[in-house]
Amino acid sequence: MTTRVLPAVGDPDAARAVTTLLGQLPDTEPALPVPVGDSTTLIDTLARSAAVSVDELPEVVLVHERIGPVPALDLIREVALRFPAVAVVLLTADTGPGLYSAAMDSGARGLVGLPLSYEELAQRVHSAAAWAAGVRRHLGQGGDGPTGPGGTVVTVSGAKGGVGTTVTAVQLALAARASGRSTALVDLDLQAGDVASYLDVQFRRSAVDLAAIQDLTPRVLQDALYTHPTGLALLLAPADGERGEEVTDRSARQIVSALRHRYEVVVVDCGTQMGSANAAAVEMADTAVLVVTPDVVAVRAAKRLVRLWDRLRIRKAEDTTTVVNRHTRNTEIQPSLVEKITGTRTARTAVPAAFRELQPYVDSGRMHELEAKSAVKQALWALAGELDLVKAPESAADRPGRLRGDRGAAGLRRARRK
Structure with missing residues (x-):
């Protein structure tokens, strides 16, 4: 051999x-x-x-x-x-x-x-x-150990503050979970993370509790996770921002790797400030999403961040997916221009400008209750599909007990009467 x-x-x-x-x-x-x-x-x-x-x-x-x-x-x-x-x-x-x-x-x-x-x-x-x-x-011979790279890790970073990074991360995670996939949402915006506020969560444990642990067993990991009513597993940022420095690039790699082997989808909110921990997560990710708004300041910031990732060998521009948030048809900066300026791949799905429909849910910390008819939710869940985070729905023909030619139980009853 x-x-x-x-x-x-x-x-x-x-x-x-x-x-x-x-x-x-x-x-x-x-x-x-x-x-x-x-x-x-x-x-x-x-x-x-x-x-x-x-x-x-x-x-x-x-x-x-x-x-x-x-x-x-x-x-x-x-x-x-x-x-x-x-x-x-x-x-x-x-x-x-x-x-x-x-x-x-x-x-x-x-x-x-x-x-x-x-x-x-x-x-x-x-x-x-x-x-x-x-x-x-x-x-x-059918061992239980993982045979490949494990679950899918997606990082969500913002070109600058206020572009909608956390809303994007939360909705991507909710979409994956709603499709039936086990999903973890990690807040690695360690100094200013707000995932807990967006999902109405009060929990004392955070990523800092895992930072100094050398061997992240399933029991240790579970103790630090909060299970949200939606089924999402949450690993939150510390309440005291200065403690975020305790999460090093090494501990971030260990945390993300452990979660990857436990969940089918891991969504990491990296915020807008790049430190060693969230830079390590971006490097490890299967998909790195960069959120930008269609304005000159945000696009310039996105270009700077992409160049920074390339210089530090964190991620290449062509391996980064840019998502345009608050998009309108009459704005001068369109997704194609963002793609050209940043050198990244722009997602086919652009998120419309509809903050008014979001504001009540953001203010009340109930982003998981955003209505299905919301244009923002529809766009972000479509983006989740584009990124292969959602499980494909089972076709009617493939469901157990269905007859392909007779359209299910009704067809079977008609066949018996004949």
Whole structure:
């Protein structure tokens, strides 16, 4: 059996050395593309493969100690959580017991010292590949473990304050839940988050309670979540904004990964101020939504934010979906112009300007009771469908007990009378 190995090495010289040595290992072939140069590309590559089949994933991933922008141990933890059928090996100059223990705790299957030696690399790759093969055999026999990237994570960020970020996040989550999907709504606007106010919630727990916990077990996670009457699981921002600093990028990754494996849809309200925590969420997201209003100030702010994400290697412009809120047909700035200026993909669904119909529900904290005839609700739920957050309705022909040719029970009764 041939082992596919995917190196994740940011340094060009180290990448060449790893690729050359891998080419000499028997029964081993590089997984394309080789190598990947940063953490974002690695996660995206694995996610695309997992979306096809677990068999399309490489058996072994080699993570170099200087990979970026996500630190190596955090990246290993994310790969281990999202792609449990992949064995991760850390390439590092520090092979001491402290780092070895930390790497094992993160989910690594071994360490290889730098500079690389053929014998050690061959031994670790062989051992890791055997472990991955065992996991895949177990999954093939109907194991309960997740075989792919888990649930869908969508982040909602605002180009500037007041563009409707939280309304968008709340309605996307409500739409997903109403369609029958298990859904979590996370408020990572850590200093000024208002999800609790929009949904009339008073709850003492918040994301801060999970920040210092190394192992987020289902029980620990559940204790920090509030179950809303709509069925949404809420992870709220802290009541004291200064405590938001306790949620680091590392803890945000751990929180989002844990939620991804528990819920089919995870919607994250990232607010408008970018910190390390919500930047990590945007990087991890399957879909990153950027909310903008059709005015010059907001569009310029969106362009700046998209460029910031690109410079920091958080997310590429073409991988960002921009949603135009408060849209009117007679405004000079239309979605096509927003797309051209920002370089993003603009959603087909634009949200109309209808704040008057929203105001009573916003003021009373009852956004979940917004009427079905609301133009804003209809647009945002249509957007949820465009983003594949809602479960497709079951067709009448496919429902149990239905006769395709006779239109159900009535047809069956007519057939019997005949």
